[in-house]
């Protein structure tokens with residue numbers, strides 16, 4: 766397949782693993798990067814998902830380079846953990862602005878071309894804790910559960926245009942995002958994970974690729990956990 770794929774936050778971590786998987790399968794893959802340099806071998810566009818003009822510019826650059834985006838993976842995300850009582854408004858709002866509104870901005874920029882093409886795949890990277898909740902992450906969990914409402918409402922709006930909208934909800938995956946998480950919190954998370962271990966980076970992309978595939982043409986509004994059983998049933 767040689768579809769035009771865009772992965773936000775594709776310069777490292779989960780996003781880069783997803784981008785590599787699509788590229789290995791033969792797709793044209795663009796990644797956004799906010800800081801540093803784009804990863805070697807990918808068309809990289811600088812983009813801050815909290816800035817609408819930056820998002821629109823990036824999506825236009827991708828369309829000019831490899832054609833309108835057909836598969837969008839909304840992956841960019843941040844954490845700013847802390848207990849709610851001590852969390853200031855900026856710490857709450859900035860996480861929601863990046864993880865939720867950022868994904869909304871990129872989606873808004875690519876949907877018109879998908880509607881024209883009457884085909885598209887939109888995949889949000891949510892989180893198991895979006896449905897489950899956990900102390901110290903009211904901002905992050907809120908941003909991730911909000912994606913569910915966005916994705917499922919969009920699935921209704923775009924279904925008859927042959928555009929599917931789904932959410933992958935990872936559990937704990939070893940990346941820089943969770944480097945700050947202490948031993949006690951890790952032990953707690955593993956105690957709530959049926960497989961009793963964190964996920965490996967390579968265990969996530971196949972779920973995303975499935976949702977982007979022709980084989981998933983009748984799957985929309987779904988939440989697919991890749992969590993080793995954490996938050997199962999939510």
Ligand code: NDP
Pocket residue numbers: 773774775776777778779780797798799800801812813814815839840841842843863867890891892893934935936937938939940941942943
């Ligand atoms: P990383 O911290 O390794 O990577 C985060 C990525 O998001 C980076 O590419 C970063 O770009 C990008 N990013 C952050 N803020 C912005 C912004 N304002 N504009 C554009 N890009 C931005 O995290 P992971 O790979 O672990 O996480 C990827 C996704 O998976 C996130 O949505 C996260 O919430 C989700 N997730 C991760 C889990 C885990 O255990 N790791 C569990 C559940 C969900 P830059 O390098 O420029 O900062």
